[in-house]
Amino acid sequence: MSELNFKYDVLKDDFTCAGEASGKIKRTLKDLGFDSNLIRNIAIAVYEGEINMVIHADGGVITCDIAPECITVVLDDKGPGIPDVELAMQAGYSTAPDNVRQLGFGAGMGLPNIKKYTDDMKIETQVGVGTKITLKFMVK
Amino acid sequence: MKVKELTEILEGSVVYGMDFLDREVYTACGSDMMSDVLAFVKEQAVMLTGLVNPQVVRTAEMMDMKCIVFVRGKKPDLGMIELAEEREIVLIQTELEMFTACGKLYQAGLRGGSGK
Numbered sequence: 449m450s451e452l453n454f455k456y457d458v459l460k461d462d463f464t465c466a467g468e469a470s471g472k473i474k475r476t477l478k479d480l481g482f483d484s485n486l487i488r489n490i491a492i493a494v495y496e497g498e499i500n501m502v503i504h505a506d507g508g509v510i511t512c513d514i515a516p517e518c519i520t521v522v523l524d525d526k527g528p529g530i531p532d533v534e535l536a537m538q539a540g541y542s543t544a545p546d547n548v549r550q551l552g553f554g555a556g557m558g559l560p561n562i563k564k565y566t567d568d569m570k571i572e573t574q575v576g577v578g579t580k581i582t583l584k585f586m587v588k
Numbered sequence: 589m590k591v592k593e594l595t596e597i598l599e600g601s602v603v604y605g606m607d608f609l610d611r612e613v614y615t616a617c618g619s620d621m622m623s624d625v626l627a628f629v630k631e632q633a634v635m636l637t638g639l640v641n642p643q644v645v646r647t648a649e650m651m652d653m654k655c656i657v658f659v660r661g662k663k664p665d666l667g668m669i670e671l672a673e674e675r676e677i678v679l680i681q682t683e684l685e686m687f688t689a690c691g692k693l694y695q696a697g698l699r700g701g702s703g704k
Binding site: 560 | 620621622623624626627637639641642643644646647649650651652667675
């Protein structure tokens with residue numbers, strides 16, 4: 449299988465459509481015949497990331513590279529950046545506003561949960577500039 | 589148990605998915621917090637929730653769930669029903685409260701994940 453490449457735009461404040469990109473990635477991987485557990489892990493991690501982009505950033509871009517041994521997803525936004533990554537990685541720490549909590553999110557599980565479902569997670573962030581999260585999933 | 593049986597136990601009604609009532613389900617979770625569902629739930633086929641917004645259906649989709657039960661008489665809107673149709677996720681509605689709904693299903697044999 450040669451390498452495949454997909455790109456999805458995530459829109460700011462569009463809570464209705466949040467999850468659209470993750471769903472597309474999930475269905476693409478299913479069509480390509482990847483293992484269902486691997487697909488679920490990717491779907492959950494990317495969905496959490498997508499929700500973060502809608503909640504905290506002004507939307508952004510998700511790219512997905514599919515290679516035979518490794519699936520790489522990059523979540524790139526031009527949002528406020530994360531001032532303290534270590535703190536943001538703590539389960540339960542959240543800066544989500546009340547309206548987001550009413551929608552069932554903002555429990556402070558997003559980043560820890562993304563890490564849990566990935567083989568490798570890299571966060572590059574700069575306050576006032578944006579955040580780029582690179583996720584790698586090994587195909588076993 | 590089959591989704592049909594689950595609906596009867598909860599004295600519920602089928603909002604969407606009449607064609608899928610023969611699906612077998614063995615595990616369930618109950619939460620109004622989708623963050624926690626995504627973080628703590630593993631391989632549950634049914635989600636009981638009192639939360640009503642499109643992200644409930646999206647969360648179920650990402651987690652390969654087969655059925656969503658809306659408790660406390662909560663009604664999914666048209667957008668959610670359309671999303672569930674596209675993803676073939678059954679939507680059930682019951683007037684029962686969360687605790688009672690979960691209790692009845694547990695008593696009937698459904699379990700949380702990992703045998704707990």
